[in-house]
Amino acid sequence: MIKILDRQLHPVGILENAFKIGYEKTFNALLLAAFTLPLNDPKNVHCQPLHYVEVWDYEEYVGLFRIIPSITVKNESTKEITYTLEHVLATLLDDVLFLYHQTDNLTTEDNIQFLLDKQTVKHWKSGKVDFVRYFSYKYENENGLLGPMFSVPKPFDQPYQWTYDTQSYPWTLNLVEPEKEVSCVARYGHNQRGIEREVDPAVIFNRIYALGYGEGDNQLTIKSVNGGLPYVEDAESIAKYGVRPYIWVDRRFENPESLKASAEALLKKWKDPKVIYRGSAADVSRITGMDMDKLKMGRIIRWIDDDIGTFDARIVKESKGDITGNPGDVQLEMANKTEDLGTTQADIERRQQINELYSQGATNLLAYSYNDNADQNNPADIMIYLPEEMVKVNKLLLTYKTDNFRAYEQAIEGGGATVKSTTAGGGTVKSTKSGGGSTQSSSSGGGVSRSTAAGGGAVTTSSEKVFASMSLTSGVPINSVGNENWGHHLHEVVVPGDPFKHNHTITIPDHSHSFTVPDHSHTVQIPSHTHEIDLPDHTHSIELPDHTHGIKFGIYKHDKLPGKVTITVDGNAVPVTGLEGQDIDLLQHLSKDADGKVSRGWHTVSIKPDNLGRINANIISQFFIQSRGGESF
Known part of the structure; x- marks a missing residue:
């Protein structure tokens, strides 16, 4: 009807x-x-x-x-x-997305609602959404909302199905998981009429390298639960078709056992060629009233054929050419793999891994780090670069901390030379006048003092005197008796040998000396006076021989922190002066072009302390960058 x-x-x-x-x-x-x-x-x-x-x-x-x-x-x-x-x-083609639009970090439902909100006439509302995924999308000058709407689930790495309710207004749009189990059957002699099969070996993958959560060397693999091998494979398929490897990435997996189980399930589906069936059947559901006889698009059908064999596949296309003239004739297109074969093109999706890298672009985070000394004349200048491919800058956040100024050495190399001072003026230099007067020392206590005791004992001299002889002569004594000749005579006494050769021995007994010092004081009289020094004109010369200074290594910190800092972005002042700050929004201070858009190219964030200091800074930029660019190298 x-x-x-x-x-x-x-x-x-x-x-x-x-x-x-x-x-x-x-x-x-x-x-x-x-x-x-x-x-x-x-x-x-x-x-x-x-x-x-x-x-x-x-x-x-x-x-x-x-x-x-x-x-x-x-x-x-x-x-x-x-x-x-x-x-x-x-009807979603009746509206446009004029100029540039972007969504970031929204759920799938929110992204759908974002597009539905752009309708001039609100024909459609959002209904059931079975997926919660966070992707960034950009749209620019789109003729219609239908294309952008169909692009929302394209990054998904699992089947999805759009369904509609148009029997109530506004109409309802749903994005749901399609059924995964067999729900209808076609048998020869019951509702089958004919079958055509197309085999496509291009999507055979019999060795799957599985990667899960993480990046680079830290990315999850299945080695720990798979005997050290990073892949699962099917020996029978390899023997039949040769090795057909594929790297499969799904960062939802954080457990190696679960990752391996999923890879094995994919291997079971991908080890054989993709087969597309085009079948002709009879719609007998109106006669039998049985749900299993309803051959409808999106359902999983079990096709039982003695010649072709039995297979399970999703009905990806359902068509009737004449409801009134030939109501029971229905044409079906089916696939042996349960991915959709419509607009998402599952084979291309696997090759490009759309879930990770999709054509619209992606949100990126980039960090700029800075650590260096600075002062009031030499600020910390942090250079950041925004490329032309950066479609939109979402955030630019500064976090910084000021530390003590730091040095790593003290001495540098010198050459030596003769250094002559400037000429001195010479002349008389007179000191200030001294006051003179008497100065009295503190009083002495006096009393008896005893020396240390002497050792005493015998002391022998070491010198001696030697005499050869001694003669004594005298005249005639007065009143002498005898011959007159006796009056004139001499007497001589000769002492033989060396009677005067001798030494002396002195014995000093043990003893000590005592002396008494009476109480007394000393008075010194200093008269008033001045001092004069006469300095003639002269110069000083210093001879420095060639030499070097060794470097003393070590970390030396200034003992004081700066009092405040001054921050500018492209010369625009930021109202922050503290010695540290966190997640300071710099976006509003960036230089702009004539259209008010953040300029692409170099930008300078300057942090200037009011004294010696060390700036430790980190700038986080969040931006959306398109995937298309220049040539590939």
Whole structure:
């Protein structure tokens, strides 16, 4: 049944004469439909461009569409008009995203709501969202909201499905996990009519290197739980197709056992070629009333065939060409892998690992560190560079701390030379006048003092005197008797030998000396006087021989901290003067271009202490950078 509604969603008629009613539902793509009316049907007047059309497959609601191109055919045998329809999700094409828009660190639901809020007419509201992912998105001059909306889940690394509720207004948009278990069956002789199979070996992967949480050398692998090997593989597939390796990254995993289990599950699906089945079947659900006979897009079907074999696959496309003329005929496209094969192109997604690197760009963090001495004449200048590829600067935060000035050595090398002082003036230099007067010492106590005791004993002299002889002569004594001749004579006494050779021995007994010092004081009289020094004109010369100074290594810190600092960004003052600060917003102080946008290129953050100090600083920039750029090297 076809029901026509005007642009205000008011019903204007039911098209009883419509025929060739068909539709095509493709997984995660815009649904399409069509119908035909006789050229002379009076209700063609209601089928205006962009009017709405409800399509029913008997009692089953297919969806709400709107009329786009119509084709009129008139010839000898045919007089009819065929109307092409697109699902009302296409109303999201009626609005634009003018200029630049960006979202950061929002949930999936918030990103969907961000786009829905841009509708001029609020046709759609957000419904069920099964995913909570945080990605950054940018949009610039987009013609329509549908493309940006479809881009929201593209970075996901798991299947998803868009579903809609258009039977109530505003219409509801859902983003859900598709079913994962078999829910319908096709058997030969029951509802099968034919099958076509296409085998694609391009996506065979039989050795999977699994990586989880972390970066670089710190990234989680499965080595610890896999015998030291970083990969899992299927020997049978390798023997059949050769080694087909693939690096699979999912940073949600922080446990190696879970990472390995997931890699083994993927290996089970990827070890064989991708197979696309195109089947023709009969819709017998209206006859049997059984849910398992409803062959609908998005469901997992079990196809049982004696020749092809039994397989499970997702129905990625469901189409009926003529609901009225051939209501039971349904065409299906299925895939043996449960990823969607619609707009996301699972094979390309695996090759590019969209979950990690996706075309719209990514939010990045960049840190600039600085540690150096500074003073009031030599500030700490921190240079930061913002490249042209930086689409938007989200944050620029400064954290710093001031420490004591630090040096690492004391002496430097010198050359030596003769150094002559300046000429002195010479002349008389007179001291200040002294006051003179008497100065009395402190009084002495007096009393008896005893010397130390002498040792006493014998002392022998070492000198001696030697006499050879001695003669004595005398005259005649008066009144002598005898011959007169006796009056004149001499007497001589000769002492033989050396009687005068001798020495002396003195014995000094043990003893001491005592002396008495009476109480007394000393008085010194200094008269008033001055001192004069006569200095003639002269110079001084100092001879320094060539020499070097050795370096004394060590860390020396200044004993005082600065009192405050002055901070500027591109010459613009920041109202902070403390010796330390945390997460200071510098974004508003950056230089701007004529449009008020932060200038790209070099910027200078200057921290100037009012005295010797050491600046330890860190600047964190958060920015969104697009993935496209120049050539690859």
